[in-house]
Each structure stands twice: as structure tokens, then as C-alpha cells.
Amino acid sequence: MSKLSHIFSSILGIDESRITPDLSPNNTSSWDSLNAIILLTEIEKAFATKFDFNEAMSIKNFGDVTQLIESKGLNPHA
Amino acid sequence: MNALDYLKLASRISETDRGRFPSTISVNIITNFTDDVFLKVLTGICLENSIYPVIWRAPYKQYHLAFKSGEIPKDVAITFIFFYLNPYLYSEFYNPDQVNELFDDIEKFAESTKGTVVMNSFITPYRGAYGNLFDKSELFSLAENYNRSLFELEKRLKNFRVLDVNRLMHTLGERQARDFRGMYAFDFPFTNDFAVEVAKEWFSYIRVLLGKIKKCIVVDLDDTVWGGILGEVGPLGILLGEDYPGRCYQNFQRALVEFHNRGILLAINSRNNWEDVKEVFNQNPHMVLKESHFASIQTNWNNKADNLRAIAEELNIGLDSFVFFDDDPNNRALVKTMLPEVLVPEFSIAPEEYVNMLYGLDEFNQFALTEEDTARAKMYAEERQRKVVEKGSASFDEYIAGLQIVVNVSVNKLEYLTRLSQLTLKTNQFNLTTKRYSESEVADLIKKGCRFFAGDIQDKFGRYGVTILAILSPQENGVVRIDNFLMSCRVAGRGVEFTFFDYLLELLASEGVKKVTGLLIETQKNPPVREILPNLGFKIKEKGEGGTLFEINLEEYQMCQQPNVNRHIKIGS
Numbered sequence: 001m002s003k004l005s006h007i008f009s010s011i012l013g014i015d016e017s018r019i020t021p022d023l024s025p026n027n028t029s030s031w032d033s034l035n036a037i038i039l040l041t042e043i044e045k046a047f048a049t050k051f052d053f054n055e056a057m058s059i060k061n062f063g064d065v066t067q068l069i070e071s072k073g074l075n076p077h078a
Numbered sequence: 079m080n081a082l083d084y085l086k087l088a089s090r091i092s093e094t095d096r097g098r099f100p101s102t103i104s105v106n107i108i109t110n111f112t113d114d115v116f117l118k119v120l121t122g123i124c125l126e127n128s129i130y131p132v133i134w135r136a137p138y139k140q141y142h143l144a145f146k147s148g149e150i151p152k153d154v155a156i157t158f159i160f161f162y163l164n165p166y167l168y169s170e171f172y173n174p175d176q177v178n179e180l181f182d183d184i185e186k187f188a189e190s191t192k193g194t195v196v197m198n199s200f201i202t203p204y205r206g207a208y209g210n211l212f213d214k215s216e217l218f219s220l221a222e223n224y225n226r227s228l229f230e231l232e233k234r235l236k237n238f239r240v241l242d243v244n245r246l247m248h249t250l251g252e253r254q255a256r257d258f259r260g261m262y263a264f265d266f267p268f269t270n271d272f273a274v275e276v277a278k279e280w281f282s283y284i285r286v287l288l289g290k291i292k293k294c295i296v297v298d299l300d301d302t303v304w305g306g307i308l309g310e311v312g313p314l315g316i317l318l319g320e321d322y323p324g325r326c327y328q329n330f331q332r333a334l335v336e337f338h339n340r341g342i343l344l345a346i347n348s349r350n351n352w353e354d355v356k357e358v359f360n361q362n363p364h365m366v367l368k369e370s371h372f373a374s375i376q377t378n379w380n381n382k383a384d385n386l387r388a389i390a391e392e393l394n395i396g397l398d399s400f401v402f403f404d405d406d407p408n409n410r411a412l413v414k415t416m417l418p419e420v421l422v423p424e425f426s427i428a429p430e431e432y433v434n435m436l437y438g439l440d441e442f443n444q445f446a447l448t449e450e451d452t453a454r455a456k457m458y459a460e461e462r463q464r465k466v467v468e469k470g471s472a473s474f475d476e477y478i479a480g481l482q483i484v485v486n487v488s489v490n491k492l493e494y495l496t497r498l499s500q501l502t503l504k505t506n507q508f509n510l511t512t513k514r515y516s517e518s519e520v521a522d523l524i525k526k527g528c529r530f531f532a533g534d535i536q537d538k539f540g541r542y543g544v545t546i547l548a549i550l551s552p553q554e555n556g557v558v559r560i561d562n563f564l565m566s567c568r569v570a571g572r573g574v575e576f577t578f579f580d581y582l583l584e585l586l587a588s589e590g591v592k593k594v595t596g597l598l599i600e601t602q603k604n605p606p607v608r609e610i611l612p613n614l615g616f617k618i619k620e621k622g623e624g625g626t627l628f629e630i631n632l633e634e635y636q637m638c639q640q641p642n643v644n645r646h647i648k649i650g651s
Binding site: 006007009010011012013030034037038041042045046053 | 270
């Protein structure tokens with residue numbers, strides 16, 4: 001399991017098979033505003049990076065997170 | 079386990095899983111920030127320890143109202159309060175009048191709940207406009223004043239404890255503990271890692287409430303309390319003393335002695351010949367640990383799990399009270415597999431890390447230390463000497479007579495309040511009902527007319543302290559109920575309980591009581607207590623899901639011979 005899927009599956013309490021690029025707060029009830037903060041901080045910790053506030057707020061689905069990590073020159077599939 | 083592991087456990091649990099857990103704990107969390115992570119991490123830690131938590135949280139930013147309206151559940155085991163004050167963000171906590179009013183509300187709440195209230199101290203800011211002149215900072219003195227008030231509250235209230243959160247701040251460092259974006263953007267001013275540190279510390283209080291604390295440290299010898307293999311290098315060749323790495327081992331020994339002095343038992347579980355080990359104790363001048371520090375010594379070639387069982391049997395405490403240190407990963411793996419209830423910390427670490435690892439364990443945390451606690455380890459070591467006497471006695475009766483045991487009985491002695499509560503919290507094996515009482519609950523029961531008969535036991539080798547307790551309800555129509563009876567395992571095996579009961583039953587008869595009843599609630603751990611009432615002549619009156627109710631007619635009791643009551647054991651006062 002990749003680091004990123006592990007984080008999403010752990011925090012949102014969902015099976016890893018559900019984690020696809022279009023996973024979003026709209027189709028995942030546990031992805032609420034409080035878990036969004038926890039996702040953000042745990043992703044930053046795992047990838048040793050920091051997103052600025054606007055970047056973080058622009059995340060609409062799992063695919064966005066992958067792209068954001070890539071844009072930092074990091075491997076989102078690690 | 080890290081933050082993510084705990085979050086994972088918490089995210090997969092729901093009310094329907096409750097039945098799978100052997101125990102539950104009811105908790106309140108009250109803070110002045112977004113405390114979602116605290117809730118989840120604490121949930122995860124409880125689940126990791128097979129405890130299902132039922133947590134109530136004050137609605138976000140409504141703690142003031144919650145205290146005023148009385149909506150905070152009072153019937154919970156424990157309430158955690160955490161208010162932060164910091165130099166970065168103005169809050170109502172800058173206003174002492176408001177805070178003092180809040181403290182009053184907290185005090186009122188603590189007085190009204192039977193559970194325990196744990197409040198985090200205020201973190202003292204270490205930086206601000208005054209730079210190095212931090213004592214000039216208004217906020218620094220505010221935090222200090224608030225903390226002083228909290229410690230005064232702790233002295234006034236039996237069920238209120240202050241958690242020194244600055245200490246936790248030290249373990250991570252302020253940079254690793256604060257999250258500024260979180261603070262400004264989400265009102266969550268801490269990192270998830272800091273939340274884990276706090277929640278673990280909170281959990282250590284839950285562990286005390288559930289009687290799950292550790293009581294005994296069992297150590298391997300070679301490469302654990304000294305460097306090198308004794309069998310190869312001899313008593314003076316082991317690495318121990320002033321130089322690296324010998325001074326690391328020596329300091330680890332010092333730390334173990336500190337634990338002994340606070341009442342944690344020490345035991346040896348080592349593959350060595352006892353004669354060789356004895357030589358180290360007698361000849362090596364760098365040894366800080368002495369033979370007399372140990373409550374049990376197993377030096378042989380048996381497997382380490384069997385030895386741990388033998389130690390548990392000798393000390394009469396459950397295996398779940400043990401922590402085992404061994405540098406050999408195979409031994410650790412064996413013990414983990416065969417005795418999963420024993421805590422086996424990762425010990426494949428350099429000797430310079432030993433003390434830090436030991437200090438880092440929160441499994442020994444308690445609410446308070448009593449005289450009995452600090453004397454306990456010494457008492458167990460004395461017990462080893464008694465065993466030597468026992469081996470030399472011709473009969474059990476001669477052995478008991480030789481010990482010159484006296485049970486000094488007192489009733490409702492308030493100086494013992496802490497100890498009485500602690501006995502109910504910690505005793506598992508000789509405990510009729512396993513009902514746990516906080517100090518305020520004990521005080522409450524006494525107010526309601528219950529009598530706490532406590533026995534302070536001594537013999538010619540030393541004092542055991544307050545180690546036997548019977549809680550009797552007030553007389554009603556000539557009947558007295560034994561609300562609970564409990565006895566510390568360290569006085570077990572001498573028949574003291576029968577002499578103690580004989581004294582109580584005779585006393586009750588002289589007060590005109592006709593019948594005495596006692597309820598037994600069986601648990602996995604209390605088989606040793608089950609035969610006591612029947613052995614005194616108590617008969618089963620009712621048996622149901624709530625336990626077995628025993629009864630005895632005192633007239634009949636007085637007519638019968640009591641073969642279990644040993645007349646060599648004296649009652650004093």
C-alpha cells in the first residue's frame with residue numbers, strides 16, 4: 001500500500017480499494033472538515049513537506065492530492 | 079504506534095463493536111480548542127488496550143456554558159480538561175477574573191462528580207516580547223499564577239489531579255508540539271504528535287482507574303544490567319563503572335534502584351549460575367543494585383517465560399503487572415508470544431538509551447504515592463527472607479507462630495483515605511467484588527454510615543502496612559452486609575484473613591448483629607478469594623448473574639470450631 005493510500009484509508013476508515021482519484025468529500029462521508037485537517041497534517045508529515053493554505057484549500061479530491069505532491073517534486077506513489 | 083495508527087483504530091470503530099471489549103471507560107473531554115484529534119487518538123489508545131471508550135465532549139468553544147448549565151455528565155469515570163494559553167493568540171485566558179470564575183466552576187464540578195478530574199497545567203510560554211527577560215512577561219506570570227491555583231485545588235480536592243503539561247512539551251520540544259497554521263486557521267494549536275503525547279498521558283490515568291498498572295520490573299543480567307557475559311569474563315570483568323559503556327549500565331542500575339525506592343518490585347530472570355551472580359553482588363564494587371533490592375531471583379537455564387511464571391507465582395501478582403527487559407530479541411519474542419500480558423519493551427538499543435527508555439514508560443503512573451507504595455519493594459525483599467525461615471520451620475503452624483504477626487485494626491481512619499481507595503483500585507486477586515472506589519467515593523460511603531475496617535499488618539521482619547480491608551454496610555434489621563473484602567496478595571498464605579474475619583464477626587455479634595451477608599462477584603482474577611467465606615461457614619443464599627450472595631448466622635458461627643482461625647495471629651489496635 002502506498003503511503004498516501006494508507007493515510008487516507010486510516011483516517012477516513014475506508015477500504016483501500018475505495019481510494020481512486022475521484023475519492024472526494026462528496027462521495028465519502030467521513031471526509032469531513034475535521035478529517036480534512038488531519039489528512040492535511042498527516043500527509044505533510046509523511047512526505048516531509050508543507051502545503052500553503054491556498055494549495056490545501058484547493059484540494060477537491062484524491063487526484064488533486066496526488067498532483068499537489070507531484071508539484072513539490074515528490075513521488076505520491078511512494 | 080504513532081498518530082496515524084491510533085487514528086486508524088479510531089476510524090474503524092462504532093457503537094456496535096462495544097460488546098467485543100472486556101472493559102469500557104466513560105470519559106469527558108473539555109478544552110478551549112478544536113479537540114477532534116485528541117478525541118480520536120485517545121480512542122485509538124483505549125482500543126489498543128482493549129478498552130472501549132465512551133467519550134463526551136464539550137461542544138466547541140462552549141466549555142463556559144457547559145460548566146454553568148450542568149450539562150457535563152457527572153456519572154463518568156474520568157474528566158480531562160485542557161485549556162491552552164499562549165503568547166501567539168489572544169484569548170479569554172488573558173483575563174484572570176474570567177479564569178478564576180472558570181476555576182470556581184471546575185471546583186464545583188469536581189465536587190459533584192464521583193469520578194476523577196485531570197486538568198492539564200497551563201504551558202508556560204518561553205518566548206515573547208521580553209525575550210530573555212521572560213519573568214517580565216505578563217503571560218508568563220499569568221500561567222504561573224494559574225498553575226499555582228491548580229495545585230492548590232489539587233490539595234483541596236481528593237479527586238482532582240494536575241497533569242504537568244510542560245513536561246510533555248519538553249519531551250517533544252515546543253517546535254514539534256505547536257502548529258501555527260493549525261492554531262490560526264483551524265483553532266487546533268498542536269501537532270498530532272503532541273496530541274499523542276497528551277492522550278497517552280491521559281490514558282495512563284485510565285489505566286490506574288482500571289487497575290492495569292505495572293508493578294514489577296524483571297531484568298535479564300548480561301548486557302542488560304551490566305555489559306558482557308558474566309560466565310565468560312567473571313565478576314570483575316563485566317562492563318560496569320566509570321567509563322563508557324560501563325557507566326551507562328551503572329546508571330541504568332541507579333534508575334532501577336529509584337524505581338525500587340518508589341515501590342516498584344525488581345526481579346531477576348537470567349541464564350546464569352546463581353553462585354556466579356552472587357559473586358558479582360559480593361565482589362564487584364561498581365554494583366549499585368544489591369541482592370536485597372530483589373523480590374525474586376530466577377537464575378537458571380529454564381526458558382524465560384517459565385521463569386516469569388515462577389516469579390509471578392512467588393510474588394503472587396498477575397503476569398499483566400510485569401515489565402520485562404532483556405537485550406536478547408529471541409527471549410523477548412518468546413515472552414511476547416507465550417505471555418502476551420507481559421509488557422516487553424524494545425530493548426535492542428544502545429546502553430546509553432536504557433535509562434531514557436525506562437523513564438519514558440508511563441505504565442507505572444499512579445494518582446498518588448502512599449507510604450505503602452514506597453515501602454512495598456522493600457517489603458517484598460523482606461518476604462524473600464521469610465521464605466528462608468519458612469523452609470527451616472518444622473510445620474506451618476510453627477512458621478506462623480515464629481512470624482509473630484499482629485493485625486492492627488482501625489475503623490474509618492481518615493489518614494488512610496488515599497490507601498483505602500488505592501486498595502480497591504489495585505487489588506485483583508483477593509477482592510470479593512472488584513468494586514473500585516475513588517477517594518471521594520470512600521469518603522462518601524463513610525458519610526453514609528459504612529465502616530472501613532482496615533488492618534495494618536506487621537511481623538518480626540517488618541511492616542506490611544494497610545493490606546487488608548473489609549467494608550461493612552450499616553446494620554439493618556440485625557443484618558450487616560460485607561460490601562467488599564480485599565487483601566493485598568503480599569500478606570496472603572498465612573491465614574491472616576480468617577483471624578481478621580473472626581475478629582469482625584465477634585465484634586458484630588457483640589453489637590447485636592444476627593446475620594452477616596457477603597456478595598462474591600467472580601472475575602477471571604479472583605479465584606483466590608472465593609473460598610474464604612465458605613471456609614468460615616458462610617452458606618450460599620442466592621446465586622445469580624450479579625454474583626453469589628453468602629450468609630452466616632452469627633450464633634451458629636460462635637458455636638462452631640473455627641479450624642482456619644490461627645490463634646498465633648494477634649489483633650491489635
